[in-house]
Amino acid sequence: MSFAAAALAVLVTMVLVLVRALKGPTVFDRILAVNAFGTLTVLLISVVGFLQGRPEFLDLALVYALINFIGTIAVTKFIKFRDMGHGEQAAGPDAGDI
Amino acid sequence: MALPIDPIIFDILTWLFILPGAVLLIIGGIGMITMPDVFARMHPAGVIDTLGCELILVGLMFQAGLTIVTVKLALILAFIFFTSPTATHALARACLNAGVTPRVDEEKSAALSRGGRP
Amino acid sequence: MLHAISLSIGLAALWWLLSGYTIPLILAFGAASVALVVFIAHRMDVVDHEGHPIQVTWRWLTYLPWLGKEIVMANIDVVKAVLSPKGRVHTSVLRTKATQKTELGHVIYANSITLTPGTVTLAVEDGVMIVHALTRGAADGLKSGEMDRRCTAVEGAPGEDR
Structure with missing residues (x-):
């Protein structure tokens, strides 16, 4: 029962965050919203794992948390340099320090 | 695992943690919509990432008991705890670099124009 | 050296907690992967007081x-x-x-x-x-x-x- 309540809250928040991701207005609002959405996905995977009595889902949640973080950093870096590989040449000595 | 405690206590503890967590998540979601600009929106996102997330995961821990599941939940919690400020900081830096400046309610805080990035 | 040892212990604990295996062959694979990761981290020069702050x-x-x-x-x-x-x-x-x-x-x-x-x-x-x-x-x-x-x-x- 408590799991269902948690899952419901996570789903409602996902909708709210998705509204922000669709509305924008800047690309950074969308990145922020997608990052929060990723955190909520980790929560949803964990809660649904408990809801169905299959805590093995936590491994997926752990991997999703890792991917979410790396994805956010990669997208911010891409927005900044328009390039994933050659930031150093493109943007000068400041490149590594996003 | 088989602690000599009535399992109903753990159910109550789970409720005590999950309910505030759920409320915090929804309030964070509302804040993401109502806040005026992208820098202000980072704070409700922080509510989702820190306390909302932690309360729900701790609530799940009480149901799992002293098992490997609790350890995995703790790992997820620690991971989100360490990465969310880094991601927020990277995003803030990217915003400043792209020329998005925060809307401030206070004129005297000219902190950005002096030493910050244009 | 101290940082390399603590990194190895941390990685081994993480590997074992996530897998939970006790078969010797699989454990050997785990030890090999921990050694590989520590070697790569050493080559990247991130095993120091800053990358792994145990102090x-x-x-x-x-x-x-x-x-x-x-x-x-x-x-x-x-x-x-x-x-x-x-x-x-x-x-x-x-x-x-x-x-x-x-x-x-x-x-x-x-x-x-x-x-x-x-x-x-x-x-x-x-x-x-x-x-x-x-x-x-x-x-x-x-x-x-x-x-x-x-x-x-x-x-x-x-x-x-x-």
């Missing part, structure tokens, strides 16, 4: 409860600001001094600021943090400098860095 562990553990309390208070503040924005939301950008000596200390302080909702670190330059605050309370809390003092205490004396 602050105990002081950091005593800092955590205070940080947790601050996070709860800051969350309540931001929740109030979201529910009744009129008069409460007062965004400002402020500069606050960071008295830490090392980069690790700056990282701990900047991340602590960002972890407490209501304040986000925008930039760090020459021992000064540029912080975006959502409410007056958050800005005042930062200006009191208690978090700065505690982070400097976590960092410890500069001499015992290595």
